[in-house]
Amino acid sequence: MPENNASKALFSLDDIDRVIHSPARLMLMKLLYVLDGADMVFLKSETGLTWGNLSVQVKNLEDAGYVVVDKEFVDNKPHTVVSLSKQGRVAFKAYSDRLREILS
Amino acid sequence: MVHELKVLERRIATRYMEDGFWDMYLGLMALAFGLTIFLDVSYLTGVMVAIGYALQRIGKSLVTFPRIGYIKLRKARKSGMVALLSGVLVLGLMIFMLFMLGEENPVRAFVLQNMLFFIAFIWGGAIALAALSFNIKRFYVYALLVFFAVILSDLVGILGLNLIVAGVMIILAGLLVMLRFIRKHPIISGLD
Numbered sequence: 494m495p496e497n498n499a500s501k502a503l504f505s506l507d508d509i510d511r512v513i514h515s516p517a518r519l520m521l522m523k524l525l526y527v528l529d530g531a532d533m534v535f536l537k538s539e540t541g542l543t544w545g546n547l548s549v550q551v552k553n554l555e556d557a558g559y560v561v562v563d564k565e566f567v568d569n570k571p572h573t574v575v576s577l578s579k580q581g582r583v584a585f586k587a588y589s590d591r592l593r594e595i596l597s
Numbered sequence: 598m599v600h601e602l603k604v605l606e607r608r609i610a611t612r613y614m615e616d617g618f619w620d621m622y623l624g625l626m627a628l629a630f631g632l633t634i635f636l637d638v639s640y641l642t643g644v645m646v647a648i649g650y651a652l653q654r655i656g657k658s659l660v661t662f663p664r665i666g667y668i669k670l671r672k673a674r675k676s677g678m679v680a681l682l683s684g685v686l687v688l689g690l691m692i693f694m695l696f697m698l699g700e701e702n703p704v705r706a707f708v709l710q711n712m713l714f715f716i717a718f719i720w721g722g723a724i725a726l727a728a729l730s731f732n733i734k735r736f737y738v739y740a741l742l743v744f745f746a747v748i749l750s751d752l753v754g755i756l757g758l759n760l761i762v763a764g765v766m767i768i769l770a771g772l773l774v775m776l777r778f779i780r781k782h783p784i785i786s787g788l789d
Contacts, residue, residue, distance in 0.1 A: 527606035528668050534785045535666025539609075568658040572667050 506595065512557045513588045517542055517550045522577070522585045525560065530576035551575055559584055610670060611731050616661045616778045618653045620739070620771030623724065625649040627743055628764030635757030660775065664782035681730055688719065717747035735774070739767050 513522050520540045525531065537547055554560040559581030565574045577585070629645035632638070708715055721744030728736030746763035 523602070523605065524609075527602050527609065527671065529671050530669040532662075532667040534663065535668050537785055538665050538782070567662070567667055568654065570658065570662075572662075574667070574669070576669070 509591055509595075510584055510588045512553065512559065513585060515550075517546065518554055521550055521554065521575075522559065522581065522588075525575060525577040526582065526585050528576075530563075530574045532572040532574050534572075536575065554581070557581075557584075606671065607732065609668065611733065612665060613661065613668070614731050614733055615774065616657070617771040617774030617776075618656045618661070620735070620774055621656075621768050622649050622653045622771075623739060624764045624767030624769075624771055626764070627746070627760050627767060631757045631760030631762075631764055633757075635755065635761060656775075660779065663784045663786075664779070666785070681726060713747055713750065717744045720744070720747065735770065739770075742766060 513519055517540065521536060524536065524539055533544075533547060533551075536542075536551070537544065540547065542550065551560060551562065555562055559578060560575050561578050563574050563576070565572050626642075626646055626649065629642045629649070632645070633641045721740045724736055724740035724743060728734065728740060742763045743760075746759040750759045
């Protein structure tokens with residue numbers, strides 16, 4: 494890669510999505526990307542995050558408009574179901590494309 | 598990345614088969630067919646399959662979801678599973694139609710001559726397809742068990758009895774899988 498392009502690519506790391514870039518949120522986004530929705534128990538068991546941390550990370554993603562949190566009843570039992578919004582799906586795709594571009 | 602995501606999706610779907618409930622449901626179906634043939638009670642299969650499905654749902658709700666959580670699979674994967682089941686049904690229907698065609702149909706005569714082999718092949722094949730789709734090795738064993746339970750009925754016993762034995766064996770295996778699942782995944786209590 495010529496020097497100009499290399500510095501340009503490094504410089505452009507600035508435009509990477511910081512909301513997704515944190516390890517915990519990236520794990521959550523990746524899990525939700527392959528599903529239509531999952532409850533907090535599933536997200537906790539898959540990521541190994543504490544309840545507190547999980548709630549904070551989900552709230553951050555919700556504030557960014559990347560996930561939607563709903564209360565659903567499955568077999569008469571309440572489940573807090575988190576799913577990726579359309580915006581979140583687009584953002585994750587753009588993030589993964591950008592990361593691949595940088596690493597390649 | 599796309600490949601990795603597909604692997605992740607498949608791993609998650611497979612994880613939900615590790616609770617043993619589908620094993621027990623499959624075993625119950627074999628048992629139901631066996632009892633239907635053995636006792637000659639035509640409605641037994643329908644009743645047992647419906648009860649088994651309800652029990653499977655309740656089991657998932659009481660055992661699986663509190664341990665590994667509740668998920669909604671992507672519509673594409675659901676469609677894939679429906680397509681798989683539909684394919685098996687269509688295959689069965691096609692063979693049935695061939696079987697129904699005119700008296701002098703050579704296919705009909707061939708199917709009639711090898712009826713047990715066809716039943717064993719369709720049933721065992723459907724279970725093997727599920728094993729392949731979900732990457733669950735023990736389902737291959739069930740496929741072989743059901744295949745031989747049907748095909749050997751001419752040699753070593755009555756068809757119904759063979760299926761009853763195979764069904765009970767699969768149910769017991771499912772129970773062991775469920776116990777292992779419960780030991781491996783304690784209930785996660787907290788937010789939900």
